[in-house]
Amino acid sequence: MAPPPSGSGSGSVVDLSRSLCAAVIKSAFRRHLPLLAAAPSLLAALLERLSPLPSAALAFFRALPPPHPLDASLALLRLLAPHPRHHPDARALLRDLSLRHPLSSPLLLPSLLADGPHVPSWLLLLLSQSSRTDAAVRVFDQMRARGLAPDAHACTALLTALARARMTATARRVFDQMATTPINTHVYNAMLHVCLKAGDAARAEALITRMDVTGVPLDHFSFNTIIALYCRKGMRYEAMCVRERMGKEGIQPDTVTWNSLIHGLCKDGRVKEAAQLFTEMTVPPDNVTYTTLIDGYCRAGDIGEALRLREEMEARGMLPGVATYNAILRKLCEDGNMKEANRLLNEMDERKVQADHVTCNTLINAYCKRGDMASACKVKRKMMDSGLRLNQFTYKALIHGFCKAKELDKAKEALFDMVDAGFSPNYSVFSWLVDGFCRKNNADAVLLIPDELLKRGFPLDKAVYRSLIRRLCRKGLVDQAQKVFDKMQCKGLVGDSLVYATLAYAYLTGGKPVAASNTLDGMAKNQLQITPQIYNCLCTSYPDEKETLNMLWVHAIERGLISKSVYKLLHQARLESTRPAVETGGYAPAPRPDYPQATLDT
Numbered sequence: 001m002a003p004p005p006s007g008s009g010s011g012s013v014v015d016l017s018r019s020l021c022a023a024v025i026k027s028a029f030r031r032h033l034p035l036l037a038a039a040p041s042l043l044a045a046l047l048e049r050l051s052p053l054p055s056a057a058l059a060f061f062r063a064l065p066p067p068h069p070l071d072a073s074l075a076l077l078r079l080l081a082p083h084p085r086h087h088p089d090a091r092a093l094l095r096d097l098s099l100r101h102p103l104s105s106p107l108l109l110p111s112l113l114a115d116g117p118h119v120p121s122w123l124l125l126l127l128s129q130s131s132r133t134d135a136a137v138r139v140f141d142q143m144r145a146r147g148l149a150p151d152a153h154a155c156t157a158l159l160t161a162l163a164r165a166r167m168t169a170t171a172r173r174v175f176d177q178m179a180t181t182p183i184n185t186h187v188y189n190a191m192l193h194v195c196l197k198a199g200d201a202a203r204a205e206a207l208i209t210r211m212d213v214t215g216v217p218l219d220h221f222s223f224n225t226i227i228a229l230y231c232r233k234g235m236r237y238e239a240m241c242v243r244e245r246m247g248k249e250g251i252q253p254d255t256v257t258w259n260s261l262i263h264g265l266c267k268d269g270r271v272k273e274a275a276q277l278f279t280e281m282t283v284p285p286d287n288v289t290y291t292t293l294i295d296g297y298c299r300a301g302d303i304g305e306a307l308r309l310r311e312e313m314e315a316r317g318m319l320p321g322v323a324t325y326n327a328i329l330r331k332l333c334e335d336g337n338m339k340e341a342n343r344l345l346n347e348m349d350e351r352k353v354q355a356d357h358v359t360c361n362t363l364i365n366a367y368c369k370r371g372d373m374a375s376a377c378k379v380k381r382k383m384m385d386s387g388l389r390l391n392q393f394t395y396k397a398l399i400h401g402f403c404k405a406k407e408l409d410k411a412k413e414a415l416f417d418m419v420d421a422g423f424s425p426n427y428s429v430f431s432w433l434v435d436g437f438c439r440k441n442n443a444d445a446v447l448l449i450p451d452e453l454l455k456r457g458f459p460l461d462k463a464v465y466r467s468l469i470r471r472l473c474r475k476g477l478v479d480q481a482q483k484v485f486d487k488m489q490c491k492g493l494v495g496d497s498l499v500y501a502t503l504a505y506a507y508l509t510g511g512k513p514v515a516a517s518n519t520l521d522g523m524a525k526n527q528l529q530i531t532p533q534i535y536n537c538l539c540t541s542y543p544d545e546k547e548t549l550n551m552l553w554v555h556a557i558e559r560g561l562i563s564k565s566v567y568k569l570l571h572q573a574r575l576e577s578t579r580p581a582v583e584t585g586g587y588a589p590a591p592r593p594d595y596p597q598a599t600l601d602t
Contacts (some may be wrong), residue, residue, distance in 0.1 A: 047075040054083050073097055074111055081118045091122050098126055104135035113146050121154040128157035133165045137174065144177055152184050159190035168198040185211075185219055192225040201233050218249070224256045231264025239264060252282065259288050266296030287318050295327035303331050319351065326358045333366035341366070355386070361393045368401025373410075376401055392423040399429055403436035408445075411436060412452070419458040430467035434475065443480045446472065450487065460491065466499050473506035474541070478515075481506060497528040501538060501552070508548050508555075517555060524559045535566045 047057055061068065061076050073093060080090040097103060103112060103123055112119050120143050127136035136158050143150055150158070155178050162171035171194040178187060188211050195204035204226055211218060223246050230239035239261060246253055258281050265274035274296055278285065290313040297306040306328060310320055325348055332341040341363070348355060360383040367376035376398065383390065395418035402411035411433060418425060430449075437445045446468055454460055465488040472481035481503060485495060495503075500523035507516035542549060553570060556562050562570075 045075075047072055047079060054080055054086050058086065058089060067100075070097070070101060077112075077119060078115050081115060087118075090119070091126075094119065094122050095126055098123070098130075102135075104132075104138050109139065109142055113142060113148065117143070117148045117150065120148060121151045124150050124154040125157045128154070128161040131161060131164070133161045133167065136161060137170060140174060140177075149181050150178075152187055155183065156186045156190045159187065159194060163190070163194040163197045166197060168194060168200075172203075179210075182214075183216075185216055185222065188216060189219070189221045189225065192222060192229075196225050196229045196232075199229070199232065201229055201235065201238075204229055218251075220251060220254060220256075223251060224254070224260065227257060228260040231260050231267070234264070234268055236264060236268070236270075255283050255286050255289065258283065258285070259292060262289060262296075263292045266292055266299070269300065271296040271300045271302070287313070287321060287324070290318065291321070291324045291327065294324055298327050298331035301331075303328070303335070306331070320353070322348075322353055322356050322359065325353060326356070326362065329359060330362050333362055336366075336370070338366065338370075355383075355388075357388060357391055357393075360388060361391070361397060364394060364401075365397040368397050368404070371401070371405050373401050373405050373407065390417075390421065392418065395421070395423060396425075396429060399425075400432050403432040406436065406440065408433070408436045408440065412449075416452070416456050419453060419456050424463075425467075426463075427467045427470065430464070431471045431474075434468060434471040438475050438477070443472070443475075443477050446480060447483055447487065450484075450491075460493075462488070462493055462496055462499070465493065466496065469499055470502050473502050476506070476510065478503065478506040478510050478512075494526060495522075497523065497530055498534050498537065500526075500528060501530055501534055501556075504555070505538060505542070505548065505552050508551050509545065513551075516552075520555050520559055520561065523561055529561050529563045530556055530566055531563055532565045532569060535569055 047061065057076060057079055061072065064072075074097075077090055077093055077097075080086040080093070094103075101108060103109065104127065112123060120139055124136055124139045124143070127133075127139060140150065140158060159171055159175060162168075162174065171191065175187075175191045175194075188207060192204055192207055195201070195207065208218070208222070208226060210216075211222070223242055227239045227242050230236070230242065243253055243257065243261065246257070258277070262274045262277055265271070265277065271293075274293060278289070278293060281289075290309055294306045294309050294313075297303070297309065310324065310328070313320065313324075325344060329341055329344055332338075332344065345355070345359075345363075348359075360379055363379045364376045364383075367373070367379065380390065380394065380398065383394070395414055398414045399411050399418070402408070402414060415425060415429065415433070418429075433449065434443075434446055437443055449468065450460055450464055453464065465484055468484050469481045469488075472478070472484065485499065485503060488495065488499075500519055504516040504519040504523070507513070507519060538549060538552075553562070
């Protein structure tokens with residue numbers, strides 16, 4: 001059926017639409033509504049004719065049986081958008097549509113951008129708040145391409161979502177585009193939050209300066225964010241200066257301000273200064289304030305003062321939370337006071353304070369270090385029974401504990417459980433296993449680990465083999481390391497620069513220069529180079545083996561395996577090794593091997 005004609009007869013069509021809506025609303029036409037809903041183009045055209053009657057159109061639309069056709073829903077959305085009184089209804093309709101249709105797709109988005117900024121701004125807000133960040137960025141980019149400026153609420157929500165997703169570069173680009181038009185304090189605050197998440201103090205300072213220049217006032221959130229950032233970066237003087245500025249501008253520091261300053265001092269080990277600041281607070285401290293100080297005293301080794309603060313906290317009517325208990329529990333476990341730690345756990349149970357991952361992992365790690373694997377496994381079972389999922393720290397503690405207790409079968413089982421849970425073991429995990437097998441004179445068992453992981457569905461990559469090779473070389477077992485390397489190549493994996501350099505070094509240490517040369521020849525064949533990261537890694541791993549490292553660098557230079565930046569590091573090392581003690585104001589550094597001048601200067 002064709003849509004109603006336009007032109008001279010439009011007045012009569014509106015009259016007809018008015019009559020039809022009245023009939024529907026009065027239920028005289030309800031039994032025919034399914035037929036009308038089956039003609040979405042006619043329904044959309046009818047709704048468009050009702051633009052002078054938004055309330056009647058909305059009532060008519062609601063009377064239709066669901067699900068409502070997409071075209072009709074979009075027509076009603078366009079009809080309601082110009083009327084502020086109906087904005088809540090329009091936003092609710094858009095929310096429902098976003099759950100059923102990909103509104104940010106190239107097919108649907110143009111129709112939402114055609115009638116002004118209201119609908120796309122609502123869509124941008126909706127996508128940002130629901131963490132559909134990529135879709136929100138697409139909407140923003142299309143709005144900018146069409147010359148539409150999102151409202152401040154949508155801009156703030158988008159930047160907040162990007163901060164939450166750690167999409168710092170995208171947030172910077174989006175903000176720079178937003179800032180081409182005047183923006184308010186809330187938008188600036190959202191970008192300051194991005195800087196806080198990224199630890200970018202320089203950019204945050206530039207934003208504050210920009211706010212001052214453009215006359216945009218700072219509020220509590222602005223000041224608290226920059227103070228928190230400074231405290232995280234250890235910039236105490238700058239943080240205190242911002243607090244002074246707050247007072248000058250008539251904004252009194254609140255509890256969040258004081259908590260950030262106290263946390264920054266405790267983080268840097270300046271607990272006495274934090275305690276002094278605590279006495280200067282002009283607002284009542286809260287649970288976070290006390291927990292921060294308690295944690296600071298525990299880390300400083302003053303458990304007595306930490307417990308006194310907890311008593312003061314309770315006397316002021318604030319019950320310790322799980323974070324407070326965790327701070328004290330960690331210190332008790334570090335001191336080996338497991339009896340008092342268990343008493344604290346019983347207190348948590350009595351007060352209905354639910355233990356979390358930190359609580360359980362702290363206990364498991366403490367028991368593993370003591371070699372009490374039975375108690376560690378008991379805590380693990382309680383952890384699982386309470387619904388807490390074991391994380392990578394739990395598995396690492398158990399693997400380390402089993403290796404230390406020489407229960408290598410259980411250590412491997414914990415490794416496989418870790419892999420099954422979706423976590424990737426790192427160098428430390430493989431090092432513990434290698435050390436454990438070596439202590440039992442069974443280094444060949446290390447060769448089986450990659451295949452066993454593969455059977456469990458773990459995708460093998462260079463990282464697994466690299467970890468095993470590095471640790472075997474570290475233990476002086478270069479022959480076993482070479483076997484792992486050979487198996488790695490049989491799997492179609494090519495060794496990287498660190499693998500080749502580590503093997504070559506191990507061969508030189510073992511008095512096998514020919515094998516070392518062959519290894520470096522293979523490295524050259526694969527067009528690999530020793531980078532500054534690998535140079536520093538080897539120097540750090542073998543600080544007392546400078547002569548052997550010197551031989552490695554010479555062999556590498558002969559084959560062109562040294563990058564230009566490593567040449568500079570080698571020159572710097574040689575200069576430092578020959579610097580007189582007078583220049584350094586003390587003893588001269590330990591002498592380093594004198595690298596061949598002619599070779600290094602090429």
